[in-house]
Amino acid sequence: MNSSDTSAGDAPALAGDGRSARWDAHRQSRRTELVKAARSVIHRLGPGASMDDCAAAAGTSKSVFYRYFGDKDGLRRAMGEIVIGQMRTKVVDAARAATSEEAGLRAMVRAYLHMAQTSPNVYFFVTGTPPEPPSPAAQPAGEPLDDFFAELTSMMTDRMHAYLQNRGGGTAVNPALDLWPRAAIGMVRAAGETWLRTPDSPLKPSEDALTLTITGWLVSGMAGDPHGGNRRQRRRDTETPA
Known part of the structure; x- marks a missing residue:
């Protein structure tokens, strides 16, 4: 066991700001090491x-993890x-x-899907979402994503x-459309x-295929063009001249 872990929760007598800063840096470094070990597990x-x-993966004791993170939920937040x-x-x-x-x-969409599929186990752990389909009454926790999704909503x-203005929609936008970003993220x-x-399986869409499909849904609705594009322009392109 790393001897420095035995006093991780008790700050030593500090002599000046320099020593305090070194202690804080040590604790943060050790905390990061523990998170990396837990992430691999x-x-x-x-x-x-x-x-x-x-703890076994980190070569230390379970008590050290509890000292640094409080409990498993604290570890989840730190990893998140x-x-x-x-x-x-x-x-x-x-x-x-x-x-x-x-x-x-x-x-x-592509970046989100790619990062999530890099390690579904880690994704489900840090988001507090069950890896199996939740029951209809279950509400995913997801708090590590709250600030992230708030930024994406904005x-x-x-x-x-x-986008709407570029399509010729002018500045008057249906106020209900302001609900769209949050609904889209959901x-x-x-x-x-x-x-x-x-x-x-052969029926499971690839990351690229799902990216195009979801983008088509966001831009053009359920029957949208998976490659995107302006619906009005597509209609003009497919009309047969009289």
């Missing part, structure tokens, strides 16, 4: 992995800060790099207004989590 064993499993932070960076950067509003939506609201998450739970 969750990835292999699933969200049901125990604190004993995590890292995992959701990485997901946020990928999704937001993808959206900002897009050259159009529709491309931005597609990039966000970004999607701006993109929605820009749909993307529900579709993505159902996809993650679906066993591999």
Whole structure:
């Protein structure tokens, strides 16, 4: 066992700010090491992995994990800060790099699905979502995603207004449309989590196929073009001249 773990919860007598800063840096470094070890265990064993499993992987005792994180829910929150932070960076950067509003939506969906499918076990653990389909009465916890989805809601609201204006909709927008970003995020998450739970088979859509399909739903509705595009323009393109 790492001897430094035996006093992890009790700060030593500190002599000046420099020593205090070094102690804080040590604790943060050790905390990160423990989260990484636990993440590898969750990835292999699933969200049901125990604190004993995590401690064994880290080469320390279960009591050390409790000292640093309080309980398994505290570990989940700590891991969520890292995992959701990485997901946020990928999704937001993808959206900002897009050259159009529709491309931005597609990039966000693709980045979200890609990050989630990298390790479904870790995703379900940090979001507090059961890896099996929940009962109709169950409400997923999902609190590590709250700030992340709030930021995406704001970004999607701006993109929605820009998209409608570019289509010639002017500045007058139905106020009910402001509900669309939050509803869209709920749909993307529900579709993505159902996809993650679906066993591999020839019928399971690929990441690219699901990305295009969901983007089509967001832009054009249930029967939308999976490749996106302006519905009015598509109608003109397919009309037969008289």
